[in-house]
Amino acid sequence: xxxxxxxxxTSDRVRxxxxxxxxxxxxxxxxLDCFAGSxxxxxxxxxxxxxxxxxxxRVAAVAARLRDNAVLLGMVPGGPGGRLxxxxxxxxxxxxxxxxxxxxxxxxIVFLDPPFAKPVIARACELLQRGWLASGALIYxxxxxxxxxxxxxxxxxxxxxxxxxxxxxxxxxESG
Numbered sequence: 001x002x003x004x005x006x007x008x009x010t011s012d013r014v015r016x017x018x019x020x021x022x023x024x025x026x027x028x029x030x031x032l033d034c035f036a037g038s039x040x041x042x043x044x045x046x047x048x049x050x051x052x053x054x055x056x057x058r059v060a061a062v063a064a065r066l067r068d069n070a071v072l073l074g075m076v077p078g079g080p081g082g083r084l085x086x087x088x089x090x091x092x093x094x095x096x097x098x099x100x101x102x103x104x105x106x107x108x109i110v111f112l113d114p115p116f117a118k119p120v121i122a123r124a125c126e127l128l129q130r131g132w133l134a135s136g137a138l139i140y141x142x143x144x145x146x147x148x149x150x151x152x153x154x155x156x157x158x159x160x161x162x163x164x165x166x167x168x169x170x171x172x173x174e175s176g
Contacts (some may be wrong), residue, residue: 133173
């Protein structure tokens with residue numbers, strides 16, 4: 001993928017830890033990869049048996065590359081130019097606008113890993129609470145190590161770690 005300013009793929013070490021945390025919950029789940037970037041989190045969830053994965057990426061060239069990579073990884077039928085597998089969708093849109101303007105459909109797992117230069121986690125969390133989270137949904141958050149995310153009061157912090165300049169956490173949206 002060509003270098004895209006602000007694109008910071010989740011490291012292999014962090015991704016391995018995250019998917020160890022998610023292992024009991026990933027199969028047959030609906031996953032939303034906000035700020036998809038390289039698509040590593042969404043593609044990993046798909047490869048581990050998620051029933052559906054939606055990747056949302058604002059930069060059109062990056063979203064197009066995500067579609068191309070889905071073909072290369074065999075996640076779509078028909079090869080180049082073919083339709084994406086109905087279980088994998090790439091949406092080229094600004095995540096915050098998309099969450100605000102699209103009719104919500106609840107997800108079991110949500111990945112929030114925005115560019116660090118854009119402090120948008122709080123707004124994304126607020127929008128997710130408007131029908132995007134299934135009861136007990138798990139939310140992965142990645143922020144600069146110096147800026148821990150402020151979680152909504154109805155979310156429970158399950159795990160939190162840091163690696164280098166990155167703080168990563170897993171939260172659960174309380175039901176009801």
